[in-house]
Amino acid sequence: MSDETIDTLLIGIDAACAPILDPLFEKDALPNLEAIVEDGASGPLESQIPPWTASAWPSLYTGVNPGKHGVFGFLAYEGYDWDVVNATHVREAALWELLSHHDMSSVVVNVPVTAPPPEIDGAVVPGYTAPENPACHPDGLLSEVHEEIGEYRVYPDPEREQPGEYVDLVRMRGAAFRYLADRFEPEFGFVQFQQTDSVFHEHPDRQDYVEEIYRAVDEEIGTLLEECDPDTVVVASDHGMGPYEKYxxxxxxxxxxxxxxxxxxxxxxxxxxxxxxxxxxxxxxxxxxxxxxxxxxxxxxxxxxxxxxxxxxxxxxxxxxxxxxxxxxxxxxxxxxxxxxxxxxxxxxxxxxxxxxxxxxxxxxxxxxxxxxxxxxxxxxxxxxxxxxxxxxxxxxxxxxxxxxxxxxxxxxxxxxxxxxxxxxxxxxxxxxxxxxxxxxxxxxxxNHKLDGMVAIAGEGVDSDADLSGAHLFDVAPTLCAALGVPRSDRMDGDVLGAVGPTDEYDYPEFDGTVRETDDEEIEDRLSALGYLEGNE
Known part of the structure; x- marks a missing residue:
């Protein structure tokens, strides 16, 4: 890594929440994540309605509710027809677009609903709802990632055994992000881990799988902190996870x-x-x-x-x-x-x-x-x-x-x-x-999904004694703006969490809201094993 450090690093852990993390903390299974929670300010993060991946992550990274960004699930409907959502369905500026507007660079890896990626100062490797081998920004970036770290996949290979395949995907995220952070030296970084959610949908009775995947994520967090040395680190989830024992x-x-x-x-x-x-x-x-x-x-x-x-x-x-x-x-x-x-x-x-x-x-x-x-x-x-x-x-x-x-x-x-x-x-x-x-x-x-996820903020200038009770998914983007020292968009629905200082609002320009159809040749099938859409089977 270069001598440059990332100003603010956001680590997204899909479905992370206290009922999942606390037993692993008690076993000392997640020392790096536990240190962020203990050294900083942390608490539950209330998700939105609906608390599901395809809508919740856009809400987190735009700071607005679905009525403003326009994504309510994995599918968008027009009449009785449907299309799988993509980044053009998100009709509000993502945080990295706002930062680019302020001449700040970002590296974004594996975040859902980010394909096709926008042209920003920095790099984007899309996550969920992208096709396998997606177009990245800048053009040709994925080939560069392959050359540098070896294999990189968006989705698991069903022919490979679990949980090893999920662990491999976790490690790919970390390796790709570290390479790109070194290559682009961004002020802001965002890496997301999806398998912490997927394991509950596909292997709900395998707590040993859950632990192994979370241990792999924690190892990647430790390496990220060591090599990227962020001034501020934020860990956030889009929703929680837990048992459904009723009807x-x-x-x-x-x-x-x-x-x-x-x-x-x-x-x-x-x-x-x-x-x-x-x-x-x-x-x-x-x-x-x-x-x-x-x-x-x-x-x-x-x-x-x-x-x-x-x-x-x-x-x-x-x-x-x-x-x-x-x-x-x-x-x-x-x-x-x-x-x-x-x-x-x-x-x-x-x-x-x-x-x-x-x-x-x-x-x-x-x-x-x-x-x-x-x-x-x-x-x-x-x-x-x-x-x-x-x-x-x-x-x-x-x-x-x-x-x-x-x-x-x-x-x-x-x-x-x-x-x-x-x-x-x-x-x-x-x-x-x-x-x-x-x-x-x-x-x-x-x-399946629960309403409360989690958030933790640690690093320079963070008030570790701040009370984060009442934190909401919409608060993450304005809080990151404050940590980065840039004004938040006046269209954001959330507030700056008390762990960092307040920031001014800015009347951001309207971004292009043109929706493009998803390249249907490669999208939907990857999502189905998680049961996100039923087909009367």
Whole structure:
């Protein structure tokens, strides 16, 4: 490394939170991360609604809510069509763009929703929602990284054994960042580790895997601190992680019973992340709602006379044979036979569970809208009332809150979000967009996202005794501005945390908000194994 040091280093650890970290601290498994927490100011970091990767990281690195930056999940919707989000869907300036405006350079590695990268002073190697081997900034940078550190991948290779493959990815992030920090000598650095989240989705019962991956991250943190020698270091997560031990509500199944959803069978339905992750993003196939094929058409025909995989699955579960369907019948074929939402004929529906809400089918807005515009508010109020009353089979409230999107999103793109927001009770109740033959069931995933992540700030000029209670995801970007000594954007929704000094606001120029379609040839498949989008399987 050169003699130059990074002014401020942001380390993003996806899903990190006290319930995950504290047991590892007690085992002295994470000495470097624990030292940052103990030597600096730290506390819980409340995430946003919805607390999921594709929307939360843009909120963190812009300092604004989704209604201002425009990303609400992994998919963006126009009518009944969809597109995987990319950096052009983020219609607010990222921190590194603001810094470039102030003639300060940045190195950004593996941050979600940063492809295609902007032209800034510094370097960007994109993370999640980028294709494998993504275009980087400057052009040709990825080849340079390969030459310097060897293999570098955005996504895990499913042919390699876990947790070793995840550990390798963690080490690639650290090695790439250190090389680029030496090469560009930036004032600001941001490196993100995603596998600390992925392990819970893919291997929820393997605490030994969790520990090994966190140990690898901690080793990289130690090396980063030693070689990059930042004046200030900030560690932050986009949300928390924990067990889901209550119930799963199949929202569209419930809405079907209440008369708000119309269903169909025999089509391809919504895209499922698993086939996308396993082939399209790696192999370069076109990303689209897949064709059901011959087997799917046969199952679709059976469905039209009442024999659906959902009904068959209920009987197979009772006989302990549910796995037989998944092994023998292709996923696309199962989707074709299952009930799916008929978006054009429905009043309201859950499009994606991670949006935590419903989209309504409004005349003049959707291509075949069913709700007359003058009746929008009354229908929405009715739906909110119906959902607010939902109780689990144990008699507990399903939702902590149900309300209009205006209570959660504000800004020029708020109307691109869901119409009705649903917040699960204590984030212990799971929501599903799938039809499974019953309204309630056990959670599809035993671990999933929680609202509270974590933040820690240490280094020169940091008040280690500062009270960070009440810290919010939106506060991270303005706090980093203050640490770097630059004025925060006047459009930021967050505040500067008390661990660093206050800063002035600045009327930043509007950035180009043109959205470009995602290069569908390589994207969606990589995301599916995490269950971020259901395909009625």
């Amino acid at each position: 799963e509500l199949r929202v569209n199944e419930f809405l079907d019973e209440k008369g708000y959803v119309e269903t169909t069978t025999g089509g391809s339905g919504m895209p499922a992340w698993l086939p996308m992750l396993n082939s399209q993003l790696r192999e370069g196939e076109e990303a689209r709602a897949p064709s059901p094929g011959l087997a799917g058409r046969a199952i679709g025909a059976a469905a039209r006379v009442g024999i659906t995989p959902a009904r068959a699955g209920k009987a197979l579960r009772a006989a302990g044979l549910e796995g037989l369907v998944k092994r023998v019948v292709p996923a696309d074929a199962r989707r074709a036979g299952n009930e799916q939402v008929d978006f054009a004929e429905s009043t309201a529906y859950m499009r994606s569970r991670i949006e935590l809400g419903l989209r309504m089918n409004v005349e003049g807005r959707e291509p075949e809208g069913k709700i007359p515009e003058p009746e929008y508010e009354s229908v929405r109020e009715e739906i909110i009332e119906v959902l607010s009353a939902v109780e689990t089979p144990d008699g507990e409230a399903m939702f902590e809150a149900v309300g209009p999107r205006e209570e959660y999103f504000w800004g020029p793109h708020a109307d691109e979000g869901v119409d009705v927001v649903m917040v699960p009770n204590e984030f212990e109740q799971f929501l599903s967009a799938d039809f499974k033959g019953e309204v309630f069931g056990p959670p599809t995933e035993p671990y």
